[in-house]
Amino acid sequence: MTTEKSTExxxxxxxxxxxxxxxxxxxxxxxADDMPLFDEGLGLDSIDVLELIVLMDKHYGxxxxxxxxxxDVFQSVASMAAHIEANR
Amino acid sequence: MEVEKIPVNMTxxxxxxxxxxxxxxxxxASVERMRNGxxxxxxxxxxxxxxxxxxxxxxxxxxxxxxxxQRLIDRCMQPLVRELGNPEFTDRWGCYLATTKxxxxxxxxxxxxGAALSVIADHxxxxxxxxxxxxxxxxxxxxxxxAIAIAGAAIExxxxxxxxxxxxxxxxxxxxxxxxxxxxxxxxxxxxxDAKRNGTSLGEGCAAVVLTKNASIFKDPLGTFxxxxxxHDANHISGxxxxxxxxxxxxxxxxxxxxxxxxxxxxxxxxxxxxDYNDAMESIAFERCALSEVPLSGYKGWFGHxxxxxxxxxxxxxxxxxxxGLVLRxxxxxxxxxxxxxxxxxxxxxxxxxxxxxxSSGFGGCNAAILLRAKKx
Amino acid sequence: MxxxxxxxxxxxxxxxxxxxxxxxxxxxxxxxxxxxxxxGIELPRFPRMDRSSKLVAIGGSAFFIEGGALAGHSKDTIGxxxxxxxxxxxxxxxxxxxxxxxxxxxxGMFVYTLPNIAMGEFSIQHGLHGSGxxxxxxxLDLAQMREACEILLHEHGxxxxxxxxxxxxxxxxTATFMVVTERTLADRNSAELEKIFNDH
Numbered sequence: 001m002t003t004e005k006s007t008e009x010x011x012x013x014x015x016x017x018x019x020x021x022x023x024x025x026x027x028x029x030x031x032a033d034d035m036p037l038f039d040e041g042l043g044l045d046s047i048d049v050l051e052l053i054v055l056m057d058k059h060y061g062x063x064x065x066x067x068x069x070x071x072d073v074f075q076s077v078a079s080m081a082a083h084i085e086a087n088r
Numbered sequence: 089m090e091v092e093k094i095p096v097n098m099t100x101x102x103x104x105x106x107x108x109x110x111x112x113x114x115x116x117a118s119v120e121r122m123r124n125g126x127x128x129x130x131x132x133x134x135x136x137x138x139x140x141x142x143x144x145x146x147x148x149x150x151x152x153x154x155x156x157x158q159r160l161i162d163r164c165m166q167p168l169v170r171e172l173g174n175p176e177f178t179d180r181w182g183c184y185l186a187t188t189k190x191x192x193x194x195x196x197x198x199x200x201x202g203a204a205l206s207v208i209a210d211h212x213x214x215x216x217x218x219x220x221x222x223x224x225x226x227x228x229x230x231x232x233x234x235a236i237a238i239a240g241a242a243i244e245x246x247x248x249x250x251x252x253x254x255x256x257x258x259x260x261x262x263x264x265x266x267x268x269x270x271x272x273x274x275x276x277x278x279x280x281x282d283a284k285r286n287g288t289s290l291g292e293g294c295a296a297v298v299l300t301k302n303a304s305i306f307k308d309p310l311g312t313f314x315x316x317x318x319x320h321d322a323n324h325i326s327g328x329x330x331x332x333x334x335x336x337x338x339x340x341x342x343x344x345x346x347x348x349x350x351x352x353x354x355x356x357x358x359x360x361x362x363x364d365y366n367d368a369m370e371s372i373a374f375e376r377c378a379l380s381e382v383p384l385s386g387y388k389g390w391f392g393h394x395x396x397x398x399x400x401x402x403x404x405x406x407x408x409x410x411x412x413g414l415v416l417r418x419x420x421x422x423x424x425x426x427x428x429x430x431x432x433x434x435x436x437x438x439x440x441x442x443x444x445x446x447x448s449s450g451f452g453g454c455n456a457a458i459l460l461r462a463k464k465x
Numbered sequence: 466m467x468x469x470x471x472x473x474x475x476x477x478x479x480x481x482x483x484x485x486x487x488x489x490x491x492x493x494x495x496x497x498x499x500x501x502x503x504x505g506i507e508l509p510r511f512p513r514m515d516r517s518s519k520l521v522a523i524g525g526s527a528f529f530i531e532g533g534a535l536a537g538h539s540k541d542t543i544g545x546x547x548x549x550x551x552x553x554x555x556x557x558x559x560x561x562x563x564x565x566x567x568x569x570x571x572x573g574m575f576v577y578t579l580p581n582i583a584m585g586e587f588s589i590q591h592g593l594h595g596s597g598x599x600x601x602x603x604x605l606d607l608a609q610m611r612e613a614c615e616i617l618l619h620e621h622g623x624x625x626x627x628x629x630x631x632x633x634x635x636x637x638x639t640a641t642f643m644v645v646t647e648r649t650l651a652d653r654n655s656a657e658l659e660k661i662f663n664d665h
Contacts, residue, residue: 021573024512043509046327050270050572067271137568188579195554195561205552205580205601223609224601226552226580234598238613241620247612262557265564266575317621318596320588322540326576337541337594341621451576452585454597 010081017077020055021048033078038071049074056080062087100240100299100313102460103306104171105404106164108150109293110143110391113163115408122405122416123436128391129277129289136261138268141277143291143392144259157191157258158211164254164296165216172298172305176217182248183222184239185209186231186255187396188450190224192262212254220248227318228450229359231255232295232399236446236458237316237342239299249301255400256294263395264290270326278362278393280386280418281371281432283425288361291392295401311407314348314443314459317341321453328365332373334455335447339377342445342457350378353459354441355415357406359449360386361393362420366449371426379445380429383437389420399448403460406444410462415439469653470534471643471661472527474500474520476636481527493636497523504530508590515556515577518586520633521547524640525587528627534644535625544623545584545597546613549632552580552601583631596621605630605662607655614645630662 014028017037021044035041037048044052049070056062056073062084064070073083110128111118121128133139150160169175177183185208194202201207209222227234232255239251267273267290274287303309319337321329328334343349356379358370367386374380387402394401409416417433424432442462449455473480477489477496486503489496494516500523501511511522525545528535535543556577564570576582581599588597596617602609610628617623629642641662 022513045324047270047573047576054269054569054571195557200554200558203557204550204554204603206550206603209601210603221602221606221609223613226599226601227597228579228581228585238598238616241616242612245612245615245619247615262561262564262578265570266560266572266578269570269572269575318598320585320594320597322588322592322594324589325582325585333594341596344622345620450581451579452581452599453588454581454585 006081006085009084010077013077013080016055016059021051031077034076037074037076056084060084060088098244098301099303100243100301101303101306102297102299102310102313102407103308104168105295105297105310106168107293107295107401107404108145108160108163109394109401110145110291113149115404119405119408122390127277127389127419135259136264138264140264141274141289142259143289143394145292156193157208157256160258160294161212161254161256162215164294165212168252168296168298169216177219179219180249181218182220182239182242182251183212183218184235184251184253185212185222185224186235186253186400187224188226188228188231188257189260189263189395192258192260196260196262227454227456228452229393229395229398230318230448230450230454230456231396232401233403233446233448233456233458234318234399236313236400236403237318237456240313240316243299243301250305251299252296253299253400254294254296255397257292257395257397259290259292272363274362277420278388279420280360280362280389281367281424281426281430282421283423285362285364285367285425288363288388289392291394293391293394293397293401295397295404297400297404309463310404311411311463312461314461315342315345316456316458317345318454318456321455323453325453326451328369328449329453330369332369332376334453335370335373335449335457336376338455338457339373339445339447342459346459348443348459352443353379353382353445354439354443355406355410356382356384356445356447357402358384358386358447360388360418362388368426370447370449371428371430374430375428381431383415383439384430384432385416385418387419389418399446399456403446403458406446407460407462410439410442410444411464413438413440413464469643469649469661470528471641472524474523474638474640476638479503479523493638497638506530514586516633517553517555518577518583520638520640521583521587521631522590524629524631524642525627526590528644529591538625540592541594542622542624543593544595544617544621544626545587545593546600546610546617546626546628547584548600548602548605548610548630549580550601550603551632551634553578553582555634595623607659607662611650611655615650618647
């Protein structure tokens with residue numbers, strides 16, 4: 001995937017995360033590519049992982065069978081994008 | 089203020105218990121079924137629009153169709169009322185209902201108002217003539233145990249002399265699909281406390297029992313209520329406290345209330361859903377309460393997680409077994425796989441003691457614990 | 466403070482101890498957000514909660530701000546009794562509708578489909594480990610509410626109980642919360658408490 005498309009994917013992901021998870025007040029600009037999504041960073045939790053798994057499947061056709069695997073994939077927007085790029 | 093001790097001149101007695109669950113009908117028959125058989129959980133792909141392992145009440149005992157939860161309650165209440173000699177439920181009688189979703193089928197069929205949990209109270213009040221408005225306690229999966237704790241306390245405080253407790257919930261697509269979305273149900277029968285556990289199994293049931301300050305209303309009392317407690321994890325709405333905070337406090341409150349310490353507890357009937365986090369949390373809480381050695385079982389391996397019914401159903405089964413000097417095994421356990429030391433039974437065991445600790449934990453971080461004393465034969 | 470610490474929310478009209486904190490705008494969701502903002506409490510989680518949880522947060526959080534009835538109190542001995550009619554029905558209906566329309570069960574939505582989750586969210590927000598009861602009834606039943614509070618105070622070791630009526634469904638939202646202690650229940654009769662619950 002080209003760098004341009006890669007950037008586009010990451011921006012798209014940020015917008016979807018904000019919308020899908022109801023992160024009111026958050027802007028796409030405020031989420032860095034490698035910002036930790038859990039705990040300190042964006043403060044997401046285990047239920048959010050499940051929602052992101054649904055998001056991956058519905059929007060990108062990428063399935064994650066085991067939520068435990070999810071924690072690695074959802075470390076950051078960068079890792080999410082990488083997983084999509086690798087598995088689409 | 090300090091948790092008060094029970095007034096010495098009051099004993100709260102349990103009796104007139106009636107249950108209907110995937111094990112069948114009646115307390116004695118159900119305990120026999122547990123002693124002589126394995127799980128009543130069944131694999132199905134036709135009950136709902138998704139394959140699942142479920143604890144289902146047979147359709148001979150409870151046909152599918154409208155008003156199923158109301159009919160389920162009646163199947164337990166009618167024999168209960170008969171056993172008591174058809175009393176008039178004056179204002180000295182309390183009624184404490186425990187349910188998580190009530191008549192959820194009404195919502196599924198487009199009738200949202202019909203699914204309000206107070207509709208269950210309406211049914212019970214109207215059908216059985218309770219003067220006092222029945223309580224509907226909805227503390228998630230800790231509802232049933234909470235209801236017993238509250239009913240016992242209500243009698244001790246003198247608000248009522250007798251209390252009818254009904255724990256009930258039915259299976260539904262609403263709940264099953266939700267639990268599946270949370271990855272909280274196993275594709276196989278649940279394995280409480282087991283190293284290979286990977287989720288719970290849902291079930292349904294109703295358990296009704298009477299508490300009273302006047303044991304003479306029973307021909308055959310089941311035991312006594314000694315004390316209870318409720319406490320919150322304050323951690324996460326669907327994940328338990330990793331340190332068992334709320335459960336530990338609920339147990340401690342029940343113990344203080346009962347004037348009992350850890351060494352006085354002989355048997356534990358735990359919540360044991362078969363999920364990774366719940367069973368781990370419970371083991372931590374029990375160890376923190378110095379209860380590691382106490383024979384412990386979870387019953388959900390037999391009939392699944394019956395939600396609002398669980399606390400009442402499991403308490404009654406455990407108490408009935410204890411009356412016969414038995415602790416039944418924790419069905420589904422092969423190899424213990426929890427972080428803290430607990431004495432989970434893989435075989436039925438004879439036991440001398442008579443004090444049972446029942447615990448339940450639920451979404452919202454709600455935990456409840458009660459102490460019941462068996463009436464040994 | 467003379468009177469009983471209490472808050473009232475009536476479709477966007479929000480008062481704390483009788484003092485106006487927020488006014489209705491005509492949009493139920495905006496009203497909830499405005500009432501919350503009026504308390505000046507930082508809680509990133511707030512927008513992510515369901516409406517029932519938001520209403521309980523609004524109804525009960527005022528007691529914990531500086532000068533509030535429970536500010537500085539031990540978190541171990543504050544009980545909760547929350548009564549309502551619709552429980553989680555506001556979210557239940559959304560969840561069922563989505564299930565029917567898309568055959569999709571959203572995990573983030575499903576976790577809110579229990580009446581006591583609002584109480585759970587509240588306990589997390591304020592670190593409350595005490596006893597709590599979520600009660601459902603077709604109307605405010607003050608006798609039942611009193612008994613519940615007394616049980617938590619006398620049998621479960623609570624020093625105070627946040628008790629409230631909280632009900633939200635479609636475009637109707639009503640909440641009345643108060644802090645009661647042994648003293649409160651001894652000193653005030655039901656008529657006085659009823660007035661706080663029923664007054665607009």
